[in-house]
Amino acid sequence: MNFFIEVFVGGLLAGVMYSLVALGFVIIFKASGVFNFAQGSLVFFAALTFVSLLERGWNIWLALAVTLVAMVVLGMLIERTVLRPLVNQPPITLLMATIGLTFVLEGVSQLMWGSQPHGLELGIPDVPIEWLSDKWNINVSQFDLFAAFVAGVLVAVLAVLTQKTRIGRALRAVADDHQAALAVGIPLQHIWAIVWAVAGFVALVAGLMWGVRNGVQYALTFTALKALPVLILGGFESIAGAIVGGLIIGASEKLAEVYLGPYVGGGIESWFAYVVALLFLLVRPEGLFGEKIIDRV
Amino acid sequence: MLYREAGQFKSTYAQDQQIFPILQDRIGMAVLLVIAFVAVPLFGDQYWLSAILTPFLVLALATLGLNILTGYAGQLSLGTAAFMAVGAFMAYNAMLRIPHMPILGAFAIGGLCAAAVGLVFGLPSLRIKGLYLAVATLACQFFVLWAINRIGWFSNHSSSGVITAQRMEILGYPIDTPAAKYLLTLSVVAVMALAAKNLMRSETGHAFMAVRDMDVAASVIGIPMMKTKLLAFAISSFYCGVAGAMYAFCYLGTVEPEAFVLDLSFRVLFMMIIGGAGSILGSFLGAGFITLFPIFLNLASKSLENALGIELSHALVSNTEAVIFGALIIFFLIVEPYGLARLWQIGKEKLRLWPFPH
Numbered sequence: 078m079n080f081f082i083e084v085f086v087g088g089l090l091a092g093v094m095y096s097l098v099a100l101g102f103v104i105i106f107k108a109s110g111v112f113n114f115a116q117g118s119l120v121f122f123a124a125l126t127f128v129s130l131l132e133r134g135w136n137i138w139l140a141l142a143v144t145l146v147a148m149v150v151l152g153m154l155i156e157r158t159v160l161r162p163l164v165n166q167p168p169i170t171l172l173m174a175t176i177g178l179t180f181v182l183e184g185v186s187q188l189m190w191g192s193q194p195h196g197l198e199l200g201i202p203d204v205p206i207e208w209l210s211d212k213w214n215i216n217v218s219q220f221d222l223f224a225a226f227v228a229g230v231l232v233a234v235l236a237v238l239t240q241k242t243r244i245g246r247a248l249r250a251v252a253d254d255h256q257a258a259l260a261v262g263i264p265l266q267h268i269w270a271i272v273w274a275v276a277g278f279v280a281l282v283a284g285l286m287w288g289v290r291n292g293v294q295y296a297l298t299f300t301a302l303k304a305l306p307v308l309i310l311g312g313f314e315s316i317a318g319a320i321v322g323g324l325i326i327g328a329s330e331k332l333a334e335v336y337l338g339p340y341v342g343g344g345i346e347s348w349f350a351y352v353v354a355l356l357f358l359l360v361r362p363e364g365l366f367g368e369k370i371i372d373r374v
Numbered sequence: 375m376l377y378r379e380a381g382q383f384k385s386t387y388a389q390d391q392q393i394f395p396i397l398q399d400r401i402g403m404a405v406l407l408v409i410a411f412v413a414v415p416l417f418g419d420q421y422w423l424s425a426i427l428t429p430f431l432v433l434a435l436a437t438l439g440l441n442i443l444t445g446y447a448g449q450l451s452l453g454t455a456a457f458m459a460v461g462a463f464m465a466y467n468a469m470l471r472i473p474h475m476p477i478l479g480a481f482a483i484g485g486l487c488a489a490a491v492g493l494v495f496g497l498p499s500l501r502i503k504g505l506y507l508a509v510a511t512l513a514c515q516f517f518v519l520w521a522i523n524r525i526g527w528f529s530n531h532s533s534s535g536v537i538t539a540q541r542m543e544i545l546g547y548p549i550d551t552p553a554a555k556y557l558l559t560l561s562v563v564a565v566m567a568l569a570a571k572n573l574m575r576s577e578t579g580h581a582f583m584a585v586r587d588m589d590v591a592a593s594v595i596g597i598p599m600m601k602t603k604l605l606a607f608a609i610s611s612f613y614c615g616v617a618g619a620m621y622a623f624c625y626l627g628t629v630e631p632e633a634f635v636l637d638l639s640f641r642v643l644f645m646m647i648i649g650g651a652g653s654i655l656g657s658f659l660g661a662g663f664i665t666l667f668p669i670f671l672n673l674a675s676k677s678l679e680n681a682l683g684i685e686l687s688h689a690l691v692s693n694t695e696a697v698i699f700g701a702l703i704i705f706f707l708i709v710e711p712y713g714l715a716r717l718w719q720i721g722k723e724k725l726r727l728w729p730f731p732h
Binding site: 112158159162163166167168169170172173174176177178179180181182183184185187188191192302305306308309313341344345347348351352354355358359362363364 | 444450498501502503504505506508509510512513516517519520523524636640643644647651689690693694695696697699700701702703704707708711
């Protein structure tokens with residue numbers, strides 16, 4: 078039983094890590110309808126920039142601030158150069174543009190900082206919490222808890238931003254209907270620039286967490302692939318969906334790996350999440366929290 | 375002056391409905407086929423035949439397959455490489471396990487098995503649409519590669535995972551030179567492209583397009599949704615499966631799961647978008663562009679090295695190439711979102727009037 082709880086909690090916490098990446102997708106999709114495949118590269122870019130600045134002897138807060146500024150500028154730059162000229166194109170064209178963007182971002186970040194892997198330390202060790210493992214014999218990583226806490230704070234900040242501020246109202250209006258938002262005088266392109274900047278910020282947070290977990294290396298770009306099932310499970314438009322989806326995917330994936338894996342030869346984590354997400358989709362084709370699709374001719 | 379259709383009258387329906395109604399197009403096509411079938415194998419050198427033209431043709435076929443599904447039937451798929459992998463491995467197994475299996479038969483078996491897999495993974499398309507479906511097809515990509523890696527039967531329990539493809543032979547003629555492989559690929563691709571062109575002119579093709587343009591409207595006017603979507607998946611996967619088999623047999627010479635990773639799916643998708651979604655010609659243009667472009671970049675960096683007289687590091691070159699490649703794709707999407715096929719169409723319109731402006 079203890080082992081089950083350990084696996085379950087570990088899965089939930091791993092799921093939070095997926096959610097962190099998925100959040101970046103959701104923010105952009107909500108406001109602009111762009112399925113931003115480059116989110117994984119943004120995560121990589123952010124983590125690599127931060128760790129490279131640290132290794133050059135920068136103060137951690139200064140490095141953080143500079144990386145944040147870089148991400149915000151990058152986000153706005155992407156909006157300006159890639160997406161603004163592509164307004165009104167079909168979703169697949171936008172998707173392809175962001176896939177093209179992944180090539181550019183990966184190339185640029187490795188040109189700037191080199192391609193060797195880095196370790197990253199934030200001062201929170203990735204070790205089991207002692208009293209939990211002593212008392213209940215359950216191993217839960219301290220760092221995972223920290224990541225979950227960060228995700229919680231991030232969601233709270235995003236919730237306040239979207240629900241309580243003037244920008245947030247504009248964001249939701251744009252998400253609801255581009256044309257109506259334009260008609261009431263909301264500057265669409267400013268909003269998109271803000272959205273991309275926020276996505277850059279989320280990517281930075283995700284990059285730091287994943288960087289500590291797996292090291293800062295090229296493989297970070299694949300976190301995007303891990304976030305996709307979370308995304309379709311939760312629905313493309315829902316921040317809550319990204320979190321709940323992450324929890325479901327993380328827990329079921331870990332449980333399946335431990336209890337089902339041995340029977341089929343292991344390594345099922347590469348596709349299991351997608352199958353779980355597919356099963357959910359068969360019941361709710363727009364994801365758990367996605368907006369209901371109404372077909373009209 | 376040259377490309378004018380004045381005076382070409384059509385007096386029967388058959389004439390009106392032929393694939394190339396304009397005489398100049400027919401001549402151009404014939405010339406192109408003669409060049410491809412006769413001149414290229416005679417005069418092309420080994421490197422061009424085996425490293426550029428063969429993969430170009432194979433990938434054009436895969437793009438054609440994806441185009442049938444995504445460009446014509448509107449079902450976005452990111453699992454192309456998985457269908458290709460099924461084709462490659464089943465063709466290998468057909469050659470291995472069935473005595474006296476002709477190579478074309480093996481390709482067909484590979485294609486049919488891929489079609490069966492495509493049917494299964496096409497089932498969610500009845501309920502899921504758009505980008506959700508695209509992500510769902512990723513399940514196919516990962517699951518198929520996992521199954522091929524895990525289940526020993528596919529690779530005949532080979533320990534390394536890399537299997538040499540069997541020798542190919544047609545009616546006693548060995549297919550082992552680059553020119554022979556090129557000709558085999560070209561023949562298969564030409565026949566299948568013709569079939570695709572005709573399919574898209576048929577009732578089935580029109581049903582595909584109706585589903586793409588608006589599926590609710592299509593079902594209202596009586597197009598069977600389930601049959602049409604699944605058929606699109608099956609036909610598309612068949613094309614991809616044959617392309618995968620040829621990718622392994624005619625181009626790589628080995629059958630290995632690593633050749634069919636997600637990257638290949640994306641590359642084929644790029645080819646379709648750059649070439650033009652919903653266009654047979656576009657499949658070829660896109661495949662040609664994406665195959666040739668990295669080679670061109672490579673040559674450019676080589677000559678830059680020579681001109682500057684310095685040795686550029688490998689990482690620098692490959693990263694710069696990635697940046698340029700990505701930037702160019704974005705540039706293309708911005709400038710011509712309907713792809714190279716659209717440029718070709720515009721060019722033809724202009725050519726009709728040339729040298730007059732109106």
